[in-house]
Amino acid sequence: MPEDQPFDTAYYEALANKWLEGTITPRERELLDQWYQQGQDEQVDIPASFVAGEAAHDERIRAGIRKKIAAMKVTRKARFPRRWQAAAAILILVSAGAYLLFVNPSPSLPIVKNDTLSISPGSSKAVLTLGNGFTITLDSTGRQVIQQGHTRVQQTGGRLTYAATGTETAVSLNTLHTPRGGQFQLTLPDGTRAWLNAASSITFPTAFTGKNRSVTVTGEVYFEVAQNAAQPFFVHAGAVDITVLGTRFNVMAYTEETAIRATLLQGSIRVGKLDNTLLLKPGEQAGLPENSERFTVSHPNLEQVIAWKDGIFRFKDENIVNIMQQLARWYDIEPVFKGNMAGKDFSGTISRGSAIQEVLHMLALTEDIHFKIEGRKVIVSAP
Known part of the structure; x- marks a missing residue:
């Protein structure tokens, strides 16, 4: 130009x-x-x-x-x-x-920053708990190898990879947990890949030796499951059980959310609670509302569902309360709401690497919402 x-x-x-x-x-x-x-x-x-x-x-x-x-x-x-x-x-x-x-933002934007505290975006960090209870802190700079029986565990930056090196007889359970403001990648012993969002966990065996492959998750985890029809893959997320053969899907099971959601991108999964089961097709999302026994089915924007995995916040007519919940997990902040938040909906895309002040400035430019930062509290006010 x-x-x-x-x-x-x-x-x-x-x-x-x-x-x-x-x-x-x-x-x-x-x-x-x-x-x-x-x-x-x-x-x-x-x-x-x-x-x-x-x-x-x-x-x-x-x-x-x-x-x-x-x-x-x-x-x-x-x-x-x-x-x-x-x-x-x-x-x-x-x-x-x-x-x-x-462009030329107003010098009087209603955001007050506490200069004594820097609020940084999240990064690759997690805690690995071994079968004997020993914990290992992981971050984006780590390079190490951990041997557990015949299973070799290698950390390369923000990724952990499990690989069997022989016939495993003693299998133990490991748990990978990300804190608020953390994320991590994991390759399971069968080659299945998992991405953990902030404040999430996955518990899994050091080797899959039985008829099934079974893991338990909390928070939000995206899976790319290695195909093995002879050894089905199961994910337990709160009250929901998910049966998989080979697929790509996202599970969101944060306790503070109003529902557990499983979104299928490719392949086939069956979600169930007790005797209530549902077979999903690609592009469908099953939701189990809190205190409900029945699933709902919707067709969400898949890019929006897995944007977190690709390092992006992507909002589409999202209410400010839901947006702040996502920001709270990633920036480890505590939102406090003052006023009526109904109808305060926003759409847009921004990197998860952006400073919290950038995100808040962005929202404040609508003049629908005001923000004030006090320590790790972010006060959200509706005029």
């Missing part, structure tokens, strides 16, 4: 959305990159150079984008639509994430 051409927010937001959906053409991606590179002191190849979790590099890119927007003398519109897909916000995608950056 030539330097004297007016800044077209809608055009570049559309390009960014196409990049996120995987439908952007090589020429469109070139235009998006060229726009970003214009006027930059440091030329950055966005898809190759950005490394998730490197906060300094992350901030340098965002600072460069802000500098460029300011240099183009773009002004924020005085009025905002009801949601934060406003023309004042431009979606700039950096590698696997997306950032909502704001």
